Amino acid sequence: MSIATRLTFWGVICTTGVVVASFVRVVTVSLIKYHGRKPHLLLESGCFALISVPIFVGLTREMATNTQFQLPPIEQAFVYTMLFHLFGVAIRKMSRPEDKIHAPAMTPMVQSKPTPPRLLDRIQGHNNAEIVHLTVDDHYVEILLSNGLRHRLLMRFRDAVAEMDGVPGHMVHRSHWVSHAAIRSVERDNGREFVLLNTGGKVPVGRTYRDTLVRVNLLAPRD
Structure with missing residues (x-):
């Protein structure tokens, strides 16, 4: 193939790979997002290879008809494409670690009593003592x-949260409220x-309340 043909060939291959990879990423995330889990990398790479290999083979046969270029067996092409996609995902993860969760950046607030x-x-x-956590029982x-002591009051949970006026805090679950100053980290x-x-307690984060924590920099946004 001439240089112009080679540039065109690889340009089409790379563009097609990026488009297919983006499509597969969006579809796999959408299909299992409601489970609160991340797509399995092998599943994502397998879907990518399943869609892209026939496209790559067809483009190669169309554009390399006058050369001695030999296509590998289809099963080898499938394996090579999966490995190439996994390598690309690994590079993306290293450059943008999406699973890193760290302790929230606390801004000291100077208050007089x-x-x-x-x-x-x-x-x-x-x-x-200060109130650090409210939960429904x-x-x-x-x-x-x-100070580590617990008390139980006969009242509605939403009324208890309303009476925490003036104390910065967050609803992290439909049954849990926590004081902002009492949060040590997120895991x-x-x-x-x-x-x-910071008292040693561990409070679950509800999916419907996650965006609230993202907005106050307590959690990193998901893709």
């Missing part, structure tokens, strides 16, 4: 204080995300 939340007035003997609300365990408290 902030007003305690109204909910704290319902707790006897709190000894000026049947018809009760369980309250965790910064992923077996495909699920958890907020770790």
Whole structure:
């Protein structure tokens, strides 16, 4: 093939590969996104090879008709294409680590004796401790204080959250509220995300509340 033909051939091959890889990535993510998991790399690479190999073979036969170029067996072409795609994914992961979860960047806030939340007035003997975690317990609300003590109040959960006015915090789950100052870090365990408290507690993150945590830089956005 002439130089112009070679440039055209490889340009078409590379462009086709990028388009097919992007299409496969979007489809595999969309199909399993509701499970809260990431696509399996072998599945993604297999789909890429399944779609792209026939295209590559057809283009090669069309553009290399007057050369002695020999196409490899179809099964070898399939394996080579999968390995090429896995290599590309590895390069992408190294340049943009999407699974890295780190402790939230806390901005120190200098306050002079902030007003305690109204909910704290319902707790006897709190000894000026701070409320770090609220959770639902049947018809009760369980309250965790910064000194490690727990209290149970008979009230609605949404009313308890409303009485935390003035305290920066986040709904991380439909049954959990946590104080922003009490968050130590965020971790992923077996495909699920958890907020770790400085008291040692571990609170699950609900899928519908994840975007709220992303907006305040407590979690990294997903692709």
